[in-house]
Amino acid sequence: MSEPRKFLLDESEMPTHWYNVVADLPTPPPPPLHPGTHQPVGPDDLAPLFPPELIAQEVTTERWVEIPEAVREVYAQYRPSPLIRARNLEQKLGTPARIYYKYEGVSPAGSHKVNTSVPQAYYNKINGITRLTTETGAGQWGTALSYACALFDMSCEVWQVGASFDTKPQRRTLIETFGGTVHRSPSRMTESGKAFPEDHPGSLGIAISEAVELAAQDPEAKYALGSVLNHVLLHQTVTGEEALKQLAKTGESGADVVIGCAGGGSNFAGIAFPFLREKLAGNQSPRIIAVEPSSCPTLTRGEYRYDFGDTAGLTPLMKMYTLGHDFVPSTIHAGGLRYHGMAPLVSHTVHEGLIEATALHQTECFEAAVEFARTEGIVPAPESSHALAQARREALEAKESGEEKVIVVLLSGHGLLELGAYDQFLSGRLEDDPLSEDDLQAALAGVPEIA
Amino acid sequence: MSEPRKFLLDESEMPTHWYNVVADLPTPPPPPLHPGTHQPVGPDDLAPLFPPELIAQEVTTERWVEIPEAVREVYAQYRPSPLIRARNLEQKLGTPARIYYKYEGVSPAGSHKVNTSVPQAYYNKINGITRLTTETGAGQWGTALSYACALFDMSCEVWQVGASFDTKPQRRTLIETFGGTVHRSPSRMTESGKAFPEDHPGSLGIAISEAVELAAQDPEAKYALGSVLNHVLLHQTVTGEEALKQLAKTGESGADVVIGCAGGGSNFAGIAFPFLREKLAGNQSPRIIAVEPSSCPTLTRGEYRYDFGDTAGLTPLMKMYTLGHDFVPSTIHAGGLRYHGMAPLVSHTVHEGLIEATALHQTECFEAAVEFARTEGIVPAPESSHALAQARREALEAKESGEEKVIVVLLSGHGLLELGAYDQFLSGRLEDDPLSEDDLQAALAGVPEIA
Incomplete structure (x- = not known):
């Protein structure tokens, strides 16, 4: 057998704790505000919606939060998700880059969720x-x-x-x-x-x-x-913690680029924040890139302001990149990355310059997804295809420059329930629909003014 | 953490050879016959359809056939498939039986194929x-x-x-x-x-x-x-070989029941034949059960005779259980187990009494499948649900008798592309359609008379 392609972990290496990036950020993220009083939200404000443990996780500044045994037992049924070297794809692209994908589609529901x-x-x-x-x-x-x-x-x-x-x-x-x-x-x-x-x-x-x-x-x-809030992002760090250990097993000294798609921000944070910790600690120096659709370009064209998480204004106000809480994205877009806002923690790290963001057209993403299916055998979720398309760009750049880049990409789920979108793409019926400047300005007009 | 649920294999334990049950059968299986001359088929007869290596595998009596390195490399991307103890299902059923499922849905295309x-x-x-x-x-x-x-x-x-x-x-x-x-x-x-x-x-x-x-x-x-022929069954034995090693890791001394669904017979043979070898060698003594749909009951109601593998009579004549080569199964049935014949090797072992067969109605199978999804998190392929329904019967029998039975079941694929059938079942629109005696006799009348 030649070099291995799939990297797993022994039971003893499985993460026992989730990682809280707040403990390591150079500046603290702005607090959420009560939708009525505009004062910082306290635990009592959240009690009608969430149980106490999740509220505690929402506000904690501790670096590590223990994963309950009952949860680890369920995780053990499908985790660790594999880290796989995309050798077939590398060969197809003719790139000197080494591409590793962390595949969350092996979970019962088919995604990182x-x-x-x-x-x-x-x-x-x-x-x-x-x-x-x-x-x-x-x-x-x-x-x-x-x-x-x-x-x-x-x-x-x-x-x-x-x-x-x-x-x-x-x-x-x-x-x-x-x-x-x-x-x-x-x-x-x-x-x-x-x-x-x-x-x-x-x-x-x-x-x-x-x-x-x-x-x-x-x-x-x-x-x-399912996304946006701190405790949700916290739970997703299990993917990044696993990926760090798995990458070490490949023999690589670290990642040069870490890529995830970003809708509400949770799958992205899951892979990004553990790598960001290593970057802040000086152990690795990856570029970390959030990829969003050009039809819903929250990080790349939205404004960093306090806004509601929902349309009716029932949720706390969160400081985040937003297109405006009454933004309704184009229905033409196939992916699930159609949220007007972005997780406050992801927004904060982007605003602080710790993390990059980019927006891609969906036809480029589907092209990358079909190429991925035909080389690596997995039909990616349309959301995940955004991350793959960016990985492809990075790999082709490496081909131009001759650089032996190590690319880590989170493949957040499979697309077996999204074959209608693939059919549209394969038959040439899928179009791009980037957000127009007029629509953007109209949507941003709905963001509340907070003193 | 409590007892592990998922059993894998180290790279050094991965099968390097496929297993050929012909080497160990007490009696040789009858040869295929030329459709024109009714004489045993030689390698030359198969040359227009298959490459020489596959023809050699079709007729070999060697016990082990080496898996080419290029194939093992692809296998390594998704194999070993996990052997998982269905603890949640056991608990739901309240059975003392221990149920292990070997899950082939992790493959790129979502099945053992x-x-x-x-x-x-x-x-x-x-x-x-x-x-x-x-x-x-x-x-x-x-x-x-x-x-x-x-x-x-x-x-x-x-x-x-x-x-x-x-x-x-x-x-x-x-x-x-x-x-x-x-x-x-x-x-x-x-x-x-x-x-x-x-x-x-x-x-x-x-x-x-x-x-x-x-x-x-x-x-x-x-x-x-994709099924029926000896070389296809040979390739599928990778699942049974893995399962034997994985079961040993659980601490069980062997299986008491081994179950697979049977359409053409390949996923069933894959799990069954390696266990049959151990049974013939006296190392384990499992009952081995093939489960078919009552709408296409080849093994349980067909006749063991020479028949064509296809409708037009272009293939060799094979000695097998058959419903007649012009049998057209009811379209009402959701599963992919709608083949008029059965792999000659599976037919032979059933005819020799080495392996049992049973037929189940599809509504019972879907009931078991939904219960499985809600406990184990996997939506089974409708085909695989037949195996699960039989496993459920065995587990409930064990509950009655108090027996600590070890059940191994092959879950040949996921059902994410068969959700239409699940919708029919959940909304009460799915019916059973067992083959009538009249339709059976009409179909059997098409089987050729071979001297």
């Missing part, structure tokens, strides 16, 4: 909660939470963004197979939903408002968010 | 072949061959059974994403296809005839079969 749905369900369960509500865009998060609720015998209600609900019945079926219930958003069940016409294509912001509204009304229910 | 598509493409490639033709039923095999052809830079043409083509556009898209071309069968491209009306639902038998006919006409093309 399970890394946080399981602990979120667990902490709610031990607090006596019987019902979780949430939103889902492309469907990955709703699937992951439905699975986690099945494991802990809780009910799960998912508001699926209308445009996604209408075009992806398989996603609804998958959520139902795991035992969850799906509502098209905007629904008629909430005031937040009724503010929009029934046939509105919806948005993540609207769906979040609906799920939050319902959870706040039922003392046995809580809300679960 | 890659285990043979890769070596088949490889052997054709080194013989200068540039084009492979094949049939596909549920779509798993077409996907696996399309992927393998992409790896070895060959073109791949797939005749997809009409009923499957019409209802599963995602499957076509997936094959195309890997670079293959899909034709609805019966097509207008072959004489075999033209014998049927264009809107005929098709069958595996018809699709095989079409793919064979085209391959025989083009000197640069060969045909690849």
Whole structure:
């Protein structure tokens, strides 16, 4: 056998703690503000929505948070996810770069989202909660939470963004197979939903408002968010911690480039923050790049300001890159990266210049995804294809310069439930739809003025 | 952490050889016969369809066949597939049985089929072949061959059974994403296809005839079969060989029951034959059970006779359990287990009493599959659900008797492209359609009389 392609970890090497980047940041991130008073949010403000352990994780400045044993047992069913050297792809591109992808599609629900749905369900369960509500865009998060609720015998209600609900019945079926219930958003069940016409294509912001509204009304229910918040990003660091150990096993001294796609920011933070720690400590010096779609260019064209996480203004105000909380992204875009904001921690690190951001057109991303499928055998999620397209750019640059770059890319999930988008691409029916300057300015006009 | 759930293998423990059960059978299996002369088929008869290495594997009586290094390298990207103890399912069932499932859904194409598509493409490639033709039923095999052809830079043409083509556009898209071309069968491209009306639902038998006919006409093309033949079963033994080593790591002294679903017989043989060797050698004494659908009950209600592998009678005559080569299974059935015949080696071992067979209704299978998804997090392929339903029966029997049975079940693939069938089941629209006695007798009347 020639050189190995797949790198795993022994049971003794599996991460026992999540990593909290706040402990190592040169400057502290700005606090979230109460939507009414505009004062910093305290734990009590979050109590209607989240159990105490998650609130504690949201505000902690400790570097390490222990992963509960019950969660590690579930992780052990599918983790460590493999780190795989993309030798076939390297050969196809003719690049001297070495490309390693960390593949989260091996999880039960097919994406990285399970890394946080399981602990979120667990902490709610031990607090006596019987019902979780949430939103889902492309469907990955709703699937992951439905699975986690099945494991802990809780009910799960998912508001699926209308445009996604209408075009992806398989996603609804998958959520139902795991035992969850799906509502098209905007629904008629909430005031937040009724503010929009029934046939509105919806948005993540609207769906979040609906799920939050319902959870706040039922003392046995809580809300679960699949991205953006600190505790969600914390749970995702299991991928980066594994990747650091796996990369060490390859014999590489470190990464030169670390790449993830960014919608709400959680899969990106999961791979980025552990590498950022090593960079801040001087152990490695990778460029760390967040890749977003040109149709929803939050980090690259949004403004760094306080804004709501949802459309109805029910969530705390967060300091983040935002396109405006009533931004409704083009339905033409296939990916699930259609959120108006960006995780405050990711926004902060980008604003501080610790992390780069770039935006790509989706046709370039699908081209990279098909090439990846034909060389590495995995059909990437459209979201993940953004990271692959950037990796491809880096690899082709390395080919020009002759540089032996080490590229680490997070492949956040598979695209087996997104084959409709692949069909559109393969038949030439997929178009790019970058955000126009007029639409951008109109959306930004909705961001509240905070003194 | 409590007891581990997932069992893997070190690189040094990976199988280096496929296992040929013929070497250990108490009686030799009957030879295939030429369709015209009814004399035993020689290597020359198979040369138009297969490369020499595969023909040699088809007839060898050697116990072990070395896996080429190029194939082992591809295997290493996704193998070993995990052997997982289904602790959550055991708990749900309240059974003292210990259930281990070997999960082949981790492969690039999502099923065990890659285990043979890769070596088949490889052997054709080194013989200068540039084009492979094949049939596909549920779509798993077409996907696996399309992927393998992409790896070895060959073109791949797939005749997809009409009923499957019409209802599963995602499957076509997936094959195309890997670079293959899909034709609805019966097509207008072959004489075999033209014998049927264009809107005929098709069958595996018809699709095989079409793919064979085209391959025989083009000197640069060969045909690849996804099941039934000895060399295909040989390649699948990599799953059973791994499972034996993995089971040893669990601390179990052996299996009490080994279960696989059976359509053409290849995934079943893959797990069954290595365990059969151990049974014949007196090292373990498992019952080994093939599970088929009641709508296509080849082993349980078919006759053990010489019959053609395809509808047009282009293939050799094989001694096997058959429902008759012009049997067209009910389109109501969701699974891919809709083949009129059964691998001669599997048929022989069943006929000799070495292996058991049973037939189950599909609603019971889907019930078991949904329960499995909600406990173990994997949505099984409808085919694989037959094996799970039988495992569930065995586990519930163990609950009655209090027996601490060790059950090993092959989970041949995931069902993420079969969510339409899950939707039918969850909404109560899925029916059972066992083969009627009249239809059985009519189908059997088509089996040729061989002196």
